[in-house]
Amino acid sequence: MDLRDLAHRAMSHTNVPAYASGFVRAAFNRAIDGAGKLPGAARSADRRLAQVAGDTEEAIDLLIGSHVTYAGSQGFVTNLGGIASMAVLAPTNVAALALVQCHLVAGIAHLRGLDVADPRTRDAVLACMIGPSGVKGLIGRKSLPGGPRELAHADEYDSSLTATIATALTAELISRTLGKRTVGIIARRVPVVGGGVGAASDVYSTRKIGKYAAREFR
Numbered sequence: 001m002d003l004r005d006l007a008h009r010a011m012s013h014t015n016v017p018a019y020a021s022g023f024v025r026a027a028f029n030r031a032i033d034g035a036g037k038l039p040g041a042a043r044s045a046d047r048r049l050a051q052v053a054g055d056t057e058e059a060i061d062l063l064i065g066s067h068v069t070y071a072g073s074q075g076f077v078t079n080l081g082g083i084a085s086m087a088v089l090a091p092t093n094v095a096a097l098a099l100v101q102c103h104l105v106a107g108i109a110h111l112r113g114l115d116v117a118d119p120r121t122r123d124a125v126l127a128c129m130i131g132p133s134g135v136k137g138l139i140g141r142k143s144l145p146g147g148p149r150e151l152a153h154a155d156e157y158d159s160s161l162t163a164t165i166a167t168a169l170t171a172e173l174i175s176r177t178l179g180k181r182t183v184g185i186i187a188r189r190v191p192v193v194g195g196g197v198g199a200a201s202d203v204y205s206t207r208k209i210g211k212y213a214a215r216e217f218r
Contacts, residue, residue, distance in 0.1 A: 022166075024126075024166050024169055024170050024173070025126075025162070025166050027095070027099065028098075028099070028102045028122075028125075028126060028129075029122070031099040031102040031103045031106070032102065032103070032106040032116055032122065032125065038103075040116075041102075041103050041104075041106035041107040041109075041110060041116060042106070042107065042110040042116050044063070044103070044107055045059065045063055045107035045108070045110045045111050046110075048060075048062045048063050048066070048107075048111075049111060056111050056112070059111055060108055060111055060210075060214050063104060063107050063108060063111070063210070064104065064108075064206075064207060064210035064211070064214070067100055067101070067103065067104035067107075067206055067210065068203050068206050068207050068210075070100045070206075071097055071100050071101070071202045071203055071205075071206040072202065072203060094173060095173075097202050097205070097206070098129065098173060100206065101129060101205070101206055101209050101210075102125060102126075102129055104206065104209070104210050104213070105125045105128045105129060105209060105210070105213040106121075106122075106125050108210065108213040108214055108217055109121055109124065109125055109152070109213065109217050112214075112217035112218065114152055114217060118152075118157075119157045119159075119162065120151060120152055120153075120154050120157050121152050122162075123151045123152075123157075123161055123162055123165055124148040124149070124151040124152035124216070124217075125148070125213075126162075126165045126166065126169055127144070127147065127148045127151055127165050128148045128209060128212055128213045128216060129169055129172070129209065130165070130168050130169050130172050131172070131208075131209065131212065132147075132212055134168060134172055135147050135148070138164070138165075138168055143164050143168070144161065144164065144165070145161075147216060148213070148216040148217065149216045149217065149218075152216075152217065
């Protein structure tokens with residue numbers, strides 16, 4: 001049984017899904033819309049587009065690169081409300097990284113011509129956050145009608161899918177939390193190795209999710 005299976009099993013016997021998924025939705029909405037000194041995802045994406053004279057593909061590459069850097073420092077989320085709420089589910093590092101990645105995915109969706117204010121687009125953004133294997137599993141279980149691309153272009157908005165996606169993403173965050181704790185144990189024993197593994201993991205996962213979003217939102 002892997003970490004995600006353990007997370008799903010633990011959640012199935014508690015009231016965590018409905019309670020926690022509400023925090024997840026609220027926090028990620030703020031990551032998309034912006035808060036305080038943090039600009040919204042669409043505005044950030046437009047800045048990158050202006051830097052490359054309107055070349056969408058170059059703008060997406062720049063966006064991914066900048067958010068990979070953010071994943072290392074995570075400093076830009078300090079002005080974003082919602083991270084304290086998400087901390088009930090995950091260590092601050094996991095919550096901050098998830099918000100960085102959400103901001104990235106929403107920016108890519110905007111550059112591909114999607115309206116990030118549309119709830120269907122927001123469902124698609126959160127689905128990207130779950131990752132390709134997680135989405136494939138949800139489709140296989142008939143919990144989702146399709147991947148992020150299909151969700152974004154659905155004929156009508158289905159609020160039940162929002163709840164399904166948020167609950168699945170909550171489970172994914174719990175799974176990541178368990179993984180971070182494992183890295184923490186390693187770090188206490190071999191600090192240099194543990195820190196390096198943690199940083200490399202954050203960079204890798206952010207780039208992977210960015211590339212996934214870029215493929216889905218073509």
